Amino acid sequence: MASPSTILPDARLVVTGTAPDGTSIFTFDDTCTQFAPFGPAGSRFTTLHTSPAVPASNTAPLPAPASVLPRCPPTGVVFCVTDMPPGARAPMHRTQSMDYAVVLSGEIVLSLESGEEKTVKAGEFMVQRGANHTWHNRTQETCRVMLVLVGAEQIVLADGTVLEETMFGKKPE
Numbered sequence: 001m002a003s004p005s006t007i008l009p010d011a012r013l014v015v016t017g018t019a020p021d022g023t024s025i026f027t028f029d030d031t032c033t034q035f036a037p038f039g040p041a042g043s044r045f046t047t048l049h050t051s052p053a054v055p056a057s058n059t060a061p062l063p064a065p066a067s068v069l070p071r072c073p074p075t076g077v078v079f080c081v082t083d084m085p086p087g088a089r090a091p092m093h094r095t096q097s098m099d100y101a102v103v104l105s106g107e108i109v110l111s112l113e114s115g116e117e118k119t120v121k122a123g124e125f126m127v128q129r130g131a132n133h134t135w136h137n138r139t140q141e142t143c144r145v146m147l148v149l150v151g152a153e154q155i156v157l158a159d160g161t162v163l164e165e166t167m168f169g170k171k172p173e
Helices: none
Strands: 011-018 024-032 044-051 077-084 097-105 107-112 117-121 125-129 133-136 143-151
Touching: 011 044, 024 044, 107 143
Parallel strands: none
Antiparallel strands: 011 024, 044 077, 077 143, 097 125, 097 143, 107 117, 107 133
């Protein structure tokens, strides 16, 4: 079980909007509860905002927080945070999105199906472009990664093979 010292606090989200008269206002200010689908020692996810399409609407109601793994709508965008406790590992997977990521704290090892690996530390950035990959936290500190997932075109190989999205090594249902 993850010790209390390795669990990072829930993320605070501040959202702005526009009043009917055009004045800028705050529409939300609260913490968002982490989703821990793999139990207390596994990765935690916080989906901060999702838009089903781009361009996104600045006037649509704020989507309700979802207790699901962050998955990007095909033409949309997701803003989320993932916390990986010490020793955590994500299964090999491919997203159908362009993923922009920054390590906010700790460090993470990004491993590709080719066996290549890169360690990405706090303050460093990644652009994940449909590659089959996994994450490992090989440290004694929780790693927090902020991601913006943007719907992307499928990758089609020269022979016509389409690289499908995978979750946990298989196509999602």
